[in-house]
Amino acid sequence: MVHLGRSISIAELRNFAETGETSRQLRWYLNVANLEPERFRAVLTREVTLNLQLVDRITHSVPGEFFLFQLGQIIHTPSRQANIQALRSSLILSVSEDNRLSLLEFMENYPTQGIHVDGVVLARTANRVRGVIDNIEPVVASVEEFLGGLICDCEAPQPTATTQ
Structure with missing residues (x-):
């Protein structure tokens, strides 16, 4: 397997996040990925606001570990171990101080010297997600159209006063 890649330091990303200034390396990545800075x-x-206990419970559950396994196919340690x-560690550390999580904070709290992002798998996953969304949107529109005739978004009738 041939590995082609370049590195961006967390310090470069932090500087970019705070100042908007891009390093030469970051500009290269943004151009290759066709991303607006x-x-x-x-x-x-x-x-994103998250509850620490909830993050801990979810990431230690079977569905949570499955999600982390899948995410680990895209974002992984240098050794893939x-x-x-x-x-899990990065998520918990990021949320532990203020119950908030950002991508930058997640990367800053990642416990290894480097974070590897598999761009090919990331692109494939993004395309699959985009495809699912594209296929779901017409179905949702059809359901909304169908239900639109059954659901009234009108005001409830006001009770009338009766005289005796």
Whole structure:
């Protein structure tokens, strides 16, 4: 297997997130991925609020470990060993301080020296997800159209006063 790749340091990503300035290396990646810098910056810094105990419980459950296994096919340790543990650790560390998680914080808390992202698997997964969404949208529209005739979005009738 041939490995082609370049590295971006977390410090470069942090600087980009804070200042908007791109390094030469980051510009290369953004161009290859056809990403707008501001959109990528928003993805890096967007925070999601999560409950620490819930994250801990979910990542230790069978469905949670399956999700981490699948994610580990895209984001993994340099040795491809202990991916589930590394992903779980990064999630828990990221949420533990303030119950918030961002992609940048996740990467900063990743427990190994490097994080490998398999761009081919990521692209394939993104295409599959896009395909599922494209196939679901017409179905959802049809269901909404069908239900639209059955569900009234009108005001409830007001009770009338009766005189005796």
